[in-house]
Structures are given as C-alpha cells and as structure tokens.
Amino acid sequence: MQEPAKILIVDDDPDYVEITRSILESKGYRVDTAHSKAEAEQKLAASRPDLIILDIIMDRMNDGFKLCYQLKHDPQTRTIPVFAISSVNQVTGFTFSPQTDGEYFEADDFAEKPIKADELLKRVEVLLRKK
Amino acid sequence: MRSKPRILVVDDEEIIRLGCQRILNEEHYEVLTAENGKVALALVKERSPDLMLVDLLMPELGGMEVLEKVHQHDKNIVTIVITGYATIESAVEAVKKGAFDYLPKPFGPEELRAVVLRGLERRRLLLETERLRRERERNLLELAAERSRTATIIHSMGEGLLVVNRQRQVVLLNPVAQKILHLHEAQVVGKPVEGHLAEKQLEDFIISALTHEEPRPILSRKEIPLERRPQEVLAATLSPILSEKGEMLGVVVVLRDITDQKRVERSKSDFVRMVAHELKAPLGAIEGYLNLLIDGMVKDDPAREREIIVRCRDRAEALLGLIRDLLDLSAIEAGKVAQEMQPIEISSILQEVVEMMNGEARARNVSMELRAASRLPKVVADREDLMRVFTNLVSNAIKYNRPGGRVSVAAHQENSHVVVEVTDTGFGIPPEEQSRIFDEFYRVKNEHTRNICGTGLGLAIAKRIVESHRGYIEVQSRPEEGSTFAVHLPMFKA
Numbered sequence: 001m002q003e004p005a006k007i008l009i010v011d012d013d014p015d016y017v018e019i020t021r022s023i024l025e026s027k028g029y030r031v032d033t034a035h036s037k038a039e040a041e042q043k044l045a046a047s048r049p050d051l052i053i054l055d056i057i058m059d060r061m062n063d064g065f066k067l068c069y070q071l072k073h074d075p076q077t078r079t080i081p082v083f084a085i086s087s088v089n090q091v092t093g094f095t096f097s098p099q100t101d102g103e104y105f106e107a108d109d110f111a112e113k114p115i116k117a118d119e120l121l122k123r124v125e126v127l128l129r130k131k
Numbered sequence: 132m133r134s135k136p137r138i139l140v141v142d143d144e145e146i147i148r149l150g151c152q153r154i155l156n157e158e159h160y161e162v163l164t165a166e167n168g169k170v171a172l173a174l175v176k177e178r179s180p181d182l183m184l185v186d187l188l189m190p191e192l193g194g195m196e197v198l199e200k201v202h203q204h205d206k207n208i209v210t211i212v213i214t215g216y217a218t219i220e221s222a223v224e225a226v227k228k229g230a231f232d233y234l235p236k237p238f239g240p241e242e243l244r245a246v247v248l249r250g251l252e253r254r255r256l257l258l259e260t261e262r263l264r265r266e267r268e269r270n271l272l273e274l275a276a277e278r279s280r281t282a283t284i285i286h287s288m289g290e291g292l293l294v295v296n297r298q299r300q301v302v303l304l305n306p307v308a309q310k311i312l313h314l315h316e317a318q319v320v321g322k323p324v325e326g327h328l329a330e331k332q333l334e335d336f337i338i339s340a341l342t343h344e345e346p347r348p349i350l351s352r353k354e355i356p357l358e359r360r361p362q363e364v365l366a367a368t369l370s371p372i373l374s375e376k377g378e379m380l381g382v383v384v385v386l387r388d389i390t391d392q393k394r395v396e397r398s399k400s401d402f403v404r405m406v407a408h409e410l411k412a413p414l415g416a417i418e419g420y421l422n423l424l425i426d427g428m429v430k431d432d433p434a435r436e437r438e439i440i441v442r443c444r445d446r447a448e449a450l451l452g453l454i455r456d457l458l459d460l461s462a463i464e465a466g467k468v469a470q471e472m473q474p475i476e477i478s479s480i481l482q483e484v485v486e487m488m489n490g491e492a493r494a495r496n497v498s499m500e501l502r503a504a505s506r507l508p509k510v511v512a513d514r515e516d517l518m519r520v521f522t523n524l525v526s527n528a529i530k531y532n533r534p535g536g537r538v539s540v541a542a543h544q545e546n547s548h549v550v551v552e553v554t555d556t557g558f559g560i561p562p563e564e565q566s567r568i569f570d571e572f573y574r575v576k577n578e579h580t581r582n583i584c585g586t587g588l589g590l591a592i593a594k595r596i597v598e599s600h601r602g603y604i605e606v607q608s609r610p611e612e613g614s615t616f617a618v619h620l621p622m623f624k625a
Contacts, residue, residue, distance in 0.1 A: 012581060014411065015442060019419035026428040035581055058575045087408060114415035117422055 005128050006047075010067065011039040011056035011085075014091040016113070017047065020053060024119045025123070037063040044071075049080060051127055056086035064088075066106055073107040081127040082106075085120075087113040136251050137161045139180040141171040142213065143189045147236070151184060155247065157483075168192025168200075179207065181245060181254045185236075187214040187221060198228040207251040207257040213238070251564045288611075289387030293335050294372075297379055299324050311365060311386050328360055333367055333384075340369050340382050354389065357406035358438050360553065363390045405572045409453060409586070413446040447582050456588040460571070463595045470513040470599070474623045477510055477549055478503035479515070481540050484521045488529060496534040505544040509623035510549050516596045520604075521551065523589040524616050530583050531614070547618045548602070559610040568606065569594045593618075 007029050011017050021031045032049065033068070034040035036059050038051075052118070056064030064086060071077045084107040108130070109123055138160050141473060142150040147565045148164040155162045163178060165171035167189050175183070185202060187194035198210055212225040215236040222233045228526040231253050233244050242382045285292055291308030291529070295301055301319045312328060319327045328334050350370045352473045357363045366387045372380040422476065429435045478501075492499045519546045526537040538554040543550055560568060573589035574580065599602045601621050608614035 012576065013416070014582060015416035015446065015576075016419070019416065019423060019444075022423045022428050026426075039578075087411070113410075114419055115169060117426060117428075 004028045004030050005050040006052060007051045007124065008032045008033045008040065008043060008049035009053045010036065010037070010058075011053070012036060012058040013055070016055075023120055027121055029124075036087075037067050040067060041070075044077065044098075048077070051081050051083060051124060053083045053085060054090040056084060068070055068107055073077070081108040081130065082107065083123065084110045085113055085115055085126055086110075100117065132180070135159060135161050136162065136182065136254070137178060138181040138247065139163045139165060139171060139183045141165045141168065141172055141183060141189070142186040143167060144186070147186070151243060154243055155222065158244060158247075160247070168194070168197040171197055172204075174199055175204055175208065175218040179205060181249045182209045182211065184211050184213050184247075185230075185486055185530050187212055187225070188216060194299075195224060198225060198230055203230040205303075207254065207261055209257070211246055211250050227618060253560060268538050270336065289389075291384075292336075293384040293386060294381060295341065297382070299338065299341060301327065302381070308386050312389055313359070313536075330355065332356075332358070333365070336367060336369060337382055339380060340371055343371075343379070354393075363388065364393045365389065377620060378383050381501055387419045402571060406457060408609055409572055410450065413450040413453070415444050417443045417450075420591060445584070448516070449586070452584040453588070456586045456592060460588055460592055460595070463592065463599065472508040472513055474625075475512050475517065476507065477512075477542055477620070478507055480514065480517050481521060481542060481551065484518060485540055488522065488525045490537065491526065492529045495529055495532065497529050497532045497536045497538055499529075499538045499540070501540045503540075504544065505543055508544055508549055510600070510620040511623045512600050512620065516600070517588065519594045520596050520618060521553070522619070524553040527585075527616075528553050528557065528614075531555065531580065531584070532557040536613075545619070547622055551618045551620075551621050552615050553618075554613065554615040556613040559606040559612050559614055560606065561610055562608075565606055571605070 007024055009024075009031060010018050011020070012035050012131060017033045018034065021033060024031050024097075026050050026058075027114050032043055034043050044051075054064050056062070058064060060066075064084060068084065071080060071082060084105070108127055111119070111123065140153055140155075140162060141164075142148050143166055145166070152162045152164055163174055163180060165174050169192050171183070171185065171469075172192075174180070185194045185197050185201075189197075194212060194214070198212075201208055201210065206229075209231045210229060211232045211233045211234055212222070212230045213236055214221065224528060225233060231250055232246050234242060238246075252494060259497075267467070273508070285303070285305045288305055291311045292303065292305040293301065293308045294303040301322055301324055304312075304314065304316050304319055308314075312330065312333075314329065324334050324337050326334070332353075336351075337356070344578050350368055351364060352368045353365055355365045357365060366389045370385075370387045372383060372385050374380055411483075420443045423429055424436065424440060427618050429439065481501055481503060485499055525538060525540060532538065532555050538556075539552075539554045541552045541554070558577075560575055561577075564573075564575050568575065569590050571591045573591075574585060576585040594604050597618055602619050604616065604618050605615050606614060
C-alpha cells in the first residue's frame with residue numbers, strides 16, 4: 001500500500017499550524033511543522049516532504065519569499081510543490097500574486113489566509129497529483 | 132469756479148475802476164478793485180479772484196510786473212490787459228507773460244462784457260483741466276497703491292501662485308511658488324511654460340487647460356508628484372481666466388505642498404490595514420478551530436476538543452484585549468481621556484503593581500523585587516494612567532523573561548525627574564528592532580516570542596501616556612541578557 005503523502009507546514013502562527021495540521025491529518029496525510037525559516041531548513045535537511053505549505057511573513061517580512069527561492073533554486077528540493085498561504089497582501093498592501101510576481105516567487109500555488117478546509121484539501125490534492 | 136465769479140479790476144484811474152465795476156456788477160459778478168499793482172497782488176493773495184483786468188501803465192508796479200507775479204501765485208487766473216497805449220509789442224509781451232486777452236482803451240460796456248465772458252469761460256476750462264489733472268494724479272496714486280497692495284497680498288500668500296497667459300508664457304510666480312518649484316522668478320517669468328517649470332506633469336496640466344477646445348470657468352485640481360523630488364507631492368488647482376466673451380486669456384495655478392498631508396494619509400491607511408489584519412488573525416484562528424469541531428475532524432479525541440475550545444476562548448480574550456487597547460489608543464490620540472492629575476507618591480503605585488503581578492511572576496517562575504529610594508519626590512500624574520504604564524512594563528518583563536529569571540523595579544530621582552526603571556533578565560531586544568518597539572503593532576518576532584500573546588499596542592500606549600505627562604520613556608537592551616525600560620517623569624514642584 002502506498003504511504004500517505006508527507007506535508008510540511010511552515011508558519012509562525014501556532015494556531016494556524018494546529019488547524020491546518022488537524023485538517024490534513026483528518027484526511028490521513030502525515031504532517032510535520034516548522035515555526036520559522038530556520039526550523040524549516042532543519043526539517044528539510046532531515047527529510048524531504050511531498051509538499052510544503054508556506055507562510056510568507058514570519059520572523060522577518062520576507063522569510064517565506066527567501067525560503068521559497070532557496071527551495072526552487074536547489075536541485076535537491078526544486079521539485080517539491082510549494083503552496084503559499086499568506087496574509088502578505090493584507091499586511092503590506094501589495095497586490096501580490098504568482099501570476100504577476102511568479103518570476104521571483106516560484107510557489108506552485110498561492111492562497112490568502114484564512115482558507116477553508118475543503119479548499120485547502122482540494123488544492124493540496126491537485127499539487128500532490130502534479131508532483 | 133464759484134457760482135458768482137470774482138473779478139479784480141486794477142487801474143490807477145478811478146473812473147475806469149468804477150465804470151468797470153458798475154458794468155460788471157450788473158452782470159452779477161463780484162467785483163474787487165485795486166488802484167495799483169501792490170494792492171492788486173495783496174488782493175489776489177487774499178481773495179483769489181477768477182479773472183483780473185489789469186492796466187499796463189500804473190505807478191509803483193506796472194501791469195507787466197503784476198502779470199508776472201500774479202501768475203506765479205495762481206497759474207490759472209485769467210488776466211486781461213487794458214491800456215490806452217496799445218501797441219503790438221506790448222500786446223505780444225503781455226501774452227508772453229500769460230495774459231489771456233487784450234482790450235484797448237477806450238472800450239464800451241459790450242466789449243468789456245464780451246471779453247470778460249470769454250475770459251471766464253477760459254477760467255472754467257482751466258479749472259476743469261486742473262481738476263481732471265488732479266483727479267488723474269490721484270487715480271494714478273491709488274492705482275500705484277492698489278498695485279503695491281496686490282503685490283503684497285500675492286507675496287504674502289501661503290500658497291504658491293503661478294499665472295500663465297494665453298501665449299503660454301509665465302507672467303507671475305510668487306515667492307512660495309518659487310520655493311515649491313525651486314525656481315527663481317528671473318528663470319521663468321516671460322518664458323514659455325513648456326520646459327521651464329522643470330515639472331513635466333505640471334506643464335502638461337497647464338497646457339491642457341490653455342488648449343481646451345471650449346474654455347469654461349471650471350476649477351480643476353490635480354495631485355502631482357514632483358519629478359525632481361519624488362517624495363514630495365503638490366496639489367495644483369487651476370482656474371482659467373476668461374474674457375467677457377468667454378475667450379481664454381490664461382490660467383491661474385495655485386500650488387500647495389501636500390507632502391505631509393499625503394504622509395499622514397498613508398500612515399492612517401497603513402494603520403487601518405494593520406488593525407484589520409490584527410483583528411482578522413485571531414478571528415481566523417477561532418473560525419478555523421470551530422470548523423475543525425463542526426466538521427468532526429477531532430471528534431474521537433475529547434481532550435483535544437477541550438484544548439481547541441480553550442484555545443478559542445484565549446484567542447477571543449486576546450481579541451477583546453486588542454479592541455480595548457485600540458479604543459484606549461484612539462482615546463489617548465484624540466485627547467479624550469479624562470486625566471485626574473494630582474501629586475502622587477510613585478512608590479505606592481509601584482508597590483501595588485508589583486503585588487498585583489506577583490501571581491503571574493510566580494506562575495512563570497520569575498522573581499520580583501522593588502527598590503524605591505526613600506523620600507522620593509512626588510510627580511503630577513493620573514493614577515490610573517501610571518498604573519497602566521507600569522503594569523504593562525512589569526507584565527512584559529515577566530512575559531519576555533526566562534524561567535528562574537528576575538524582574539526588578541527601581542525608582543530614583545535624577546535632576547528634575549523621577550525615574551522608574553523596570554529591568555528583566557529575559558531574551559533582550561535585537562539592537563535593530565529597539566527603535567521600533569514603541570510603534571503600534573510592532574512585535575519582535577523570533578523563537579523566544581512566538582508563543583507569547585500580545586497586541587503590539589502596550590508599549591505604544593505606554594509611550595503616549597508618559598508623553599501626555601510631559602515625560603519620556605526609553606529602552607536599553609542586550610540580546611540574551613535582558614532589557615531595562617526607564618520612565619522619566621517631571622517631579623512635582625509645589
């Protein structure tokens with residue numbers, strides 16, 4: 001039997017991590033969590049997830065952008081789908097989107113916080129299938 | 132000229148004087164007589180006649196001399212020479228000396244009446260000319276004063292003023308406009324507007340109004356970011372100058388530097404965005420947790436369910452705290468907090484705060500101590516406000532501490548201030564973030580602070596309260612060693 005997909009949630013809001021974890025675990029995904037860019041880097045060095053759910057504003061405003069850039073420019077990790085879920089637009093007033101900003105932010109999908117459970121699961125499934 | 136013209140008859144022959152007087156009286160003129168030049172001049176000075184009949188040959192002062200002197204006194208007096216020795220030469224000389232007419236003796240009443248009538252008409256015209264000349268001079272003076280007043284007003288305006296004629300030339304640029312545009316009058320006045328204001332958008336705005344197909348007396352306003360200094364923004368209000376027939380004569384542009392206004396607008400909208408985000412985060416978390424329960428995602432785990440409910444309550448409490456802080460902040464900003472200022476012994480407040488926070492400190496395994504100098508001067512303050520400031524500082528010192536850490540509250544006098552220092556042995560604040568921790572919603576984010584609840588408004592409120600007491604607050608901190616927040620309040624002088 002195929003092992004369930006492993007998803008790494010990278011977000012500094014503990015409640016958001018908990019909620020997302022519960023939603024994903026309810027569908028049988030294996031979930032690991034990191035609360036900062038540094039912690040995510042440690043987890044990635046130890047094992048490779050099948051998908052990363054990534055917040056953008058963490059300890060620094062651009063931690064998510066930086067981490068995504070690293071992942072997409074490292075041959076070891078570039079194929080891991082990155083699903084960015086963030087409130088960066090609300091906080092900064094930018095109108096960020098992968099369509100307009102994909103050049104330097106190569107996330108595979110982007111959603112505004114908060115995202116409904118069924119929407120999250122649907123998009124996670126699509127990303128995992130694409131992989 | 133008066134309604135009854137005044138005529139002076141100057142002749143040494145009594146018969147002539149009386150004869151003239153009788154004839155002229157019949158015409159309802161006022162007639163004065165003088166038997167010689169001296170008396171005549173005195174009468175001219177004293178009574179200012181309109182017309183003078185003067186004999187050329189008189190003892191003491193001759194007619195020619197009288198003519199000369201009398202015109203020096205009143206250049207508009209009409210003089211008519213009467214003489215029995217009329218020659219062409221004497222007539223010419225008399226005219227040269229300002230005589231209006233020449234009447235050879237003997238003359239009849241009709242001749243006299245006719246020449247006097249002409250003379251008085253001449254007098255009327257001279258006086259009218261004089262009146263018009265004076266009026267013109269007065270008008271010119273008024274015009275000059277008016278011009279200078281207008282120039283003063285334009286120069287004193289707080290706004291920049293720029294006038295461009297229909298040939299697109301700059302005709303006026305007041306000092307404020309010169310300052311705003313960084314131009315000197317001599318560089319632009321008389322020059323075409325294109326290329327001379329060094330601000331393309333402003334030039335285009337003016338040209339478009341001047342070349343509008345159907346000029347209408349409508350104001351238009353535009354915000355123009357300066358090309359040369361992109362941080363600065365101008366508001367240009369443009370109104371066309373139209374002739375009575377509605378033709379475009381030019382435009383008047385009023386310039387206002389709205390850089391500061393724009394900055395305030397921007398920071399207000401940043402603040403609103405931050406507020407919206409800060410409110411959305413806990414509500415989003417509560418909604419997410421509730422959905423977990425509703426969707427039955429944790430239904431077989433009662434302990435986890437309870438955990439989630441407790442977490443929802445905590446986030447709701449934090450949300451309420453945030454809303455309270457926001458309302459306080461806005462009340463302090465608007466100066467609507469009713470402060471009850473009174474002389475206060477600050478150590479009693481510190482004592483109360485330390486006692487109140489003891490439970491929380493124990494719960495986090497942090498020890499507390501209070502050291503206040505004896506006989507500390509009082510400060511003038513609102514008790515509730517100071518309680519709030521020190522509760523916030525002590526609460527932060529406990530929250531951002533480590534288990535087994537220490538919080539010390541100390542108060543002493545320093546020159547004319549009472550200084551309260553709240554020191555902790557916590558994680559400290561990175562140097563690059565120290566200047567921002569008093570900003571609204573600014574929270575140091577790192578692995579130490581991740582699980583500490585806070586609104587990011589406590590220090591912003593504390594700073595405003597301290598400043599409303601004419602004091603100031605400062606921080607010293609070293610990462611991994613701890614921080615000291617010092618509140619300086621002016622001491623009470625009885």
